[in-house]
Amino acid sequence: MAVYINQPMFPVDYLRPARATFDNPGSGIDGGVNGTGEAISIETSGGGIVTASYKGMVLEGPDERYEILNWLGARLNGGFRFINVPIVNDKIGPFPVINGAVRPIIKGIRHSDGSLHSDGSGYSQATVWAKLTADAPLNAGQVYLRIYEASRDLRWSDWFSIYHPTKGWRAWRYWENDKLNEGTETVDGVPLTFKDYRLGISPPLREAAPAGTRVEVARPTCVMKLARGMTVPFEYEGWYSSRPSISFTEAF
Amino acid sequence: MGYVPDHVIEALRGSHQLGLFLRVGTDPALHLWFGINDVPIGFDGIDPDGTVYLGGGRLVGIPSVEVLVNGTSDAVDFAVSGIDPATGAKMLDSLPPLRGKLVQIGLTTLDQYFQPMSSIIPIWTGIASHPKEGRAAIREGESPTLTLSLAVVAGENTRSRASRALWSDAMQKAISPTDDFCKNTARLARGNQPTWPKY
Numbered sequence: 001m002a003v004y005i006n007q008p009m010f011p012v013d014y015l016r017p018a019r020a021t022f023d024n025p026g027s028g029i030d031g032g033v034n035g036t037g038e039a040i041s042i043e044t045s046g047g048g049i050v051t052a053s054y055k056g057m058v059l060e061g062p063d064e065r066y067e068i069l070n071w072l073g074a075r076l077n078g079g080f081r082f083i084n085v086p087i088v089n090d091k092i093g094p095f096p097v098i099n100g101a102v103r104p105i106i107k108g109i110r111h112s113d114g115s116l117h118s119d120g121s122g123y124s125q126a127t128v129w130a131k132l133t134a135d136a137p138l139n140a141g142q143v144y145l146r147i148y149e150a151s152r153d154l155r156w157s158d159w160f161s162i163y164h165p166t167k168g169w170r171a172w173r174y175w176e177n178d179k180l181n182e183g184t185e186t187v188d189g190v191p192l193t194f195k196d197y198r199l200g201i202s203p204p205l206r207e208a209a210p211a212g213t214r215v216e217v218a219r220p221t222c223v224m225k226l227a228r229g230m231t232v233p234f235e236y237e238g239w240y241s242s243r244p245s246i247s248f249t250e251a252f
Numbered sequence: 253m254g255y256v257p258d259h260v261i262e263a264l265r266g267s268h269q270l271g272l273f274l275r276v277g278t279d280p281a282l283h284l285w286f287g288i289n290d291v292p293i294g295f296d297g298i299d300p301d302g303t304v305y306l307g308g309g310r311l312v313g314i315p316s317v318e319v320l321v322n323g324t325s326d327a328v329d330f331a332v333s334g335i336d337p338a339t340g341a342k343m344l345d346s347l348p349p350l351r352g353k354l355v356q357i358g359l360t361t362l363d364q365y366f367q368p369m370s371s372i373i374p375i376w377t378g379i380a381s382h383p384k385e386g387r388a389a390i391r392e393g394e395s396p397t398l399t400l401s402l403a404v405v406a407g408e409n410t411r412s413r414a415s416r417a418l419w420s421d422a423m424q425k426a427i428s429p430t431d432d433f434c435k436n437t438a439r440l441a442r443g444n445q446p447t448w449p450k451y
Contacts, residue, residue: 041267046287046307047366138304139291141365204289204366252288252307 002082004168004223004251009084010054011068018056018243022087022159024048024173024203047141047203049252050171050222052085055245062240069244073232076225082251084169085224087159093217094150094158095128103127104218130160130215133196140205144180145215148192153179154199161220164207168251171222176200224248257370260361269362273305273372274330276380276402277354278347289366295358296371329384330355331401343400350380355404378404 026048033039059065075081095104108122116122130147147154154177161171181196226232227247236242254261264270275295276282285291285305294303358372381403417423424434436446 043267043269044272044286046269046271046285046289046291046362049288137292139289139366141363141367200365202366206289250288 002080002251004082004164004166007082007084007168007223009221010072010086012054012086012088015054015057015059015065015068017054017245018058019245020055020088021051021053023051025051046139050203050224050250051227051248052087052222052224053227053245053247056243057245059236059240059242059244066234066236066240066242069232069242070234072246073234077231079225079228079230082168082223082225083248084221085248086219086221087161087171088219089159090219092158093128094147094152094154095218096149096151098127126216126218128217130217132162132209132211132213132215135211136205136209136213138205138208140201140208142198142200143205144196144198146185146194146196147215147217148185148194150193150195150217153195154197158217159220160201161216161222162205162209162213163216163221164209167207168223169221170206170250171220172201172203172205174199174201223251225251256373260369260373263361263363263369269366271360271362271368271372273358273360275299275354275356275358276350277356278350278380280348291368293360293368293372295356295374298356299372326378327381327403327405328378329401329403331399344383344385347383350402351382353380354378355380355402376406378406381405 024047026043027045057065059069072083076083090104091102093104095102097103098106105124105126107124108116109125110116110122128147128149128151130145132143133146134144136143145160154174157173157175159171159173161169163169176199178198179195180198183194184191185194186192225248227249230247232244232246235244270286271291271293272286273293273295274282274284275298277298281299283299283303283305285293285307287307289307290304291307292302292304294300294305355378356374357376358374360371360373361369363369384401384403385398386401387398419434419437421432421434421437424431432449436448439446
């Protein structure tokens, strides 16, 4: 039985990919062609699968990154173990500008007595998040959600993700949006701006989610495995110089 | 409204999303469909509410199936490919009894929001016969693949009472289990002159 929850996160910041792709391809069959050689499309995958790849990760010199590369190979080769892959949308999503930069996540938040953790890091928190405002059944193609503290409207499309209890992290994006409402809601004594939307999403939900389920906006995540035929070899040239690429496909 | 609802036919006329569904009526029943996602749907008269058809690309191929009109018979294989021998053996061991179980294929279209536009429309029905396990001979450089398949028959192959038309040993034994009268007819048919036993 495949396990989709409690998987580790792909350390994308540390591995420094130069290129990334995220997609949601479907599969189709032809319905025969007309006189101009075009066919009607018959899509049979019911929403398609989420894929991702990180290309040209910069590994230069002998350092801990090679240990991570070996760990990825040891863990993921064969495609039966999974990993959570973040979809890096840091500068694209509806995030506010804080101290001169678009920030999806605030780091270094101190404890109430002003102290940090023993390693010098603080708490971190997403600047923008959302929740479902209505129950969404399995395979739902439309969701109702309320997004908090967004710096702009949801206009064309953004990636979101939900952490499901058995299917784990699953990502989707919207192709249609209807703005229903906006205003200010006070949560635990803190006034927060919100916007309500009805979104047509693709791919559909992998597991039913009740109203109130948190929807992640900053770095949406999807549980994934290596794409077919993919392995992560330990390889380098010269003085430990390497630019490996990894392709992922949604875990099933 | 016809057998296939009008709005489904309308959708099928242009570019559309097609859902193909396979049900094997074992106990518990197997529900698979062609898509990626699990989807709650069912055959109207068979599946109880809350049935979920499993996706994940597990159903890899549907053979070309024919609907017989006054025809004789048809037999097709539904296959799962790319499993190792140990898993294959386990799968065969753990299969519920399936000989004579109903196998159904149905379809429907999905709307813009990936929701089925009707319950599954049954288009082909067969009777499960037997599972097969096969592994083709491979050459150097190729990787071995094990294929598990289920033979499904339709039409006259599905009769449950055989017609005993031949003087063969098997058919004679089916009538009288201890009767050896026809034991040598197979040799006779090959052109041998068997020595008939003396009782």
